[in-house]
Amino acid sequence: MKRFVAVLGGVLAIMAVAPAAMAQSAEEEIIAAQHAHFETLRAGDAPAHIAQHAPDATSFDPVGGLLVEAQSLEEQVRDLQAVFDAGIVLDNYLRHLQVRIYGDAAVVTGYITGTETNPDGSVVQTMNRRTAVLIRQGGEWKEVHSHASPVVGAE
Numbered sequence: 001m002k003r004f005v006a007v008l009g010g011v012l013a014i015m016a017v018a019p020a021a022m023a024q025s026a027e028e029e030i031i032a033a034q035h036a037h038f039e040t041l042r043a044g045d046a047p048a049h050i051a052q053h054a055p056d057a058t059s060f061d062p063v064g065g066l067l068v069e070a071q072s073l074e075e076q077v078r079d080l081q082a083v084f085d086a087g088i089v090l091d092n093y094l095r096h097l098q099v100r101i102y103g104d105a106a107v108v109t110g111y112i113t114g115t116e117t118n119p120d121g122s123v124v125q126t127m128n129r130r131t132a133v134l135i136r137q138g139g140e141w142k143e144v145h146s147h148a149s150p151v152v153g154a155e
Helices: 001-040 046-050 073-085
Strands: 052-061 089-101 107-118 122-138 139-148
Touching: 001 046, 001 089, 001 107, 001 122, 046 073, 052 073, 052 122
Parallel strands: 052 139
Antiparallel strands: 089 107, 107 122, 122 139
């Protein structure tokens, strides 16, 4: 009987700890996926970048304006490739990421820092706030929405 109680106690302890360990693992997976998302931008790899989007992904760009409506993945690749083909080089990194997981959905907040080099060689510093909404599809975290806006008043 003592052995049964000890085994039962061990199983209950594992059951209590497992959800927290799984959440930590999912959080780390999401952070790694977000960093990989930006690595594809730095590499100028439009197909790899867009592969991390859901087909109906939308965004608010940091320059303002209306919602960028969902396009097919092929159209998203074409549009991003045109940016790279025009000679724009993105050297941006994500910083201070925080993840909140809600089942098969997650919200990631943080900052984008780095530079954008234009075709004429001019360099623009980047300092934006960023929020991304991800969903888990087919075992992968896919971005369904992102919102970037300039950090105002930061020194």
